[in-house]
Amino acid sequence: MASLEAHYSARDIEARILAAVRAAGLNPEQRLSPEELAALDHFHTGGLRASRELLELAQIRAEDRVLDIGAGLAGPARLLASALGCRVDCLELSPDFCAGAVLLNRLTGLDDRIEVHKGSALDLPFPDDSFDVVWMQNVGMNIADKRKLYGEIYRVLKPGGRYAFQEMAAGEAATSYFPLPWATDPADSFLVSAEETRSVLGEIGFIAELFEDTSDAHLSRTTADAAPSPLTLGVYVDNLAQKAGNARRSLKEGQIRLVRGVFRVK
Numbered sequence: 001m002a003s004l005e006a007h008y009s010a011r012d013i014e015a016r017i018l019a020a021v022r023a024a025g026l027n028p029e030q031r032l033s034p035e036e037l038a039a040l041d042h043f044h045t046g047g048l049r050a051s052r053e054l055l056e057l058a059q060i061r062a063e064d065r066v067l068d069i070g071a072g073l074a075g076p077a078r079l080l081a082s083a084l085g086c087r088v089d090c091l092e093l094s095p096d097f098c099a100g101a102v103l104l105n106r107l108t109g110l111d112d113r114i115e116v117h118k119g120s121a122l123d124l125p126f127p128d129d130s131f132d133v134v135w136m137q138n139v140g141m142n143i144a145d146k147r148k149l150y151g152e153i154y155r156v157l158k159p160g161g162r163y164a165f166q167e168m169a170a171g172e173a174a175t176s177y178f179p180l181p182w183a184t185d186p187a188d189s190f191l192v193s194a195e196e197t198r199s200v201l202g203e204i205g206f207i208a209e210l211f212e213d214t215s216d217a218h219l220s221r222t223t224a225d226a227a228p229s230p231l232t233l234g235v236y237v238d239n240l241a242q243k244a245g246n247a248r249r250s251l252k253e254g255q256i257r258l259v260r261g262v263f264r265v266k
Ligand SMILES: C[S@@+](CC[C@H](N)C(=O)[O-])C[C@H]1O[C@@H](n2cnc3c(N)ncnc32)[C@H](O)[C@@H]1O
Pocket: 001, 004, 041, 042, 043, 044, 069, 070, 071, 072, 073, 074, 075, 076, 091, 092, 093, 094, 097, 119, 120, 121, 122, 136, 137, 138, 139, 142, 143, 182
């Protein structure tokens, strides 16, 4: 995870977020909408669009209790809470991101529906059978022990619960362009192939409802230049342009693949 961290303290990240919000012409004293913040807080391939698509695919309902693992600044959690009205628990390793998530939950008035917990995906601080949905976007690339990770997800899901995710998977060739958004060098990157992901999930007891490779669809989307905005991932990711460029090149050359899925507990 080295390259995800910008080595800011919680107070720094809060100050950076508030400065970016103000620079974008928004007033943090007035309630902000999750959509206004989406370019800042959907920290994964495809941004808000990918989150909306996964929300549809996972068929999440208002009454579902959702756990977002590796929630970052909790942009996806706010989308779920605001669009569907469901309750979301966020689990995040970095105290800085936890502080940023709490701040943005408050600024959007969603802090009564979203709770932020600092902790590890490999040791989830929740009892068995707690959640209807576990949601995870662009996190597994930083976690070596996939069996432990998926075992923990299975444990906290209720019978019939769903695991909805998108991840980078290993491609046919080894990754060679660094830094990537999730790894400064190869030692930080724990990609496995799509086949291995499916196989480990199956061994744990999950049944695939949907599993697809969206690399080509992602690459074929024209990346129309958005108007420059102070609200970007660059508020907390250093060398963003280089990392994003390397990720796109790696995807184009088949070194990495973008996959997503919805798996159900038996
Ligand atoms: C690329 S960001 C994605 C954030 C969020 N899922 C999103 O899409 O906006 C990856 C996040 O996973 C978190 N993370 C990495 N390893 C983790 C672990 N073992 N347990 C919990 N969170 C972890 C990082 O701190 C980071 O916030």
